[in-house]
Amino acid sequence: MTDGSTDLKDPKEQERQQLLARLESLSQEGQKYVDEIQRIAEAAGPDHVLGHQDGSITPIEDKDDAMVISMKPRQDLHRVIEQLRELHKAALVLEMSDHPSIIQLGEALQPAA
Numbered sequence: 001m002t003d004g005s006t007d008l009k010d011p012k013e014q015e016r017q018q019l020l021a022r023l024e025s026l027s028q029e030g031q032k033y034v035d036e037i038q039r040i041a042e043a044a045g046p047d048h049v050l051g052h053q054d055g056s057i058t059p060i061e062d063k064d065d066a067m068v069i070s071m072k073p074r075q076d077l078h079r080v081i082e083q084l085r086e087l088h089k090a091a092l093v094l095e096m097s098d099h100p101s102i103i104q105l106g107e108a109l110q111p112a113a
Helices: 011-043 063-069 071-093 100-108
Strands: 049-051 057-059
Touching (some): 011 100
Antiparallel strands (some): 049 057
């Protein structure tokens, strides 16, 4: 195409678009788990409870309780991070290293200093 738009008939371009869509989806899923973990951690304290959407409550007396209660979302978050790592590798194979979303993903996946 000569007008500067992307050619979605190109299989490689289709793959890139699918990768970006998956990146967005995984990012949203990961944020959901981060928010849930933070909500649980913030609820910890003497005589504190965590309310659930179904109306039930879970007592969270201390950080140990919060760690146990947040085990499932932390495992889910770990799974999402591993999928994001694989997605980043695939993006590099597709020569997307200069795409802003891929640059940001690469920076976010760096180990904390």
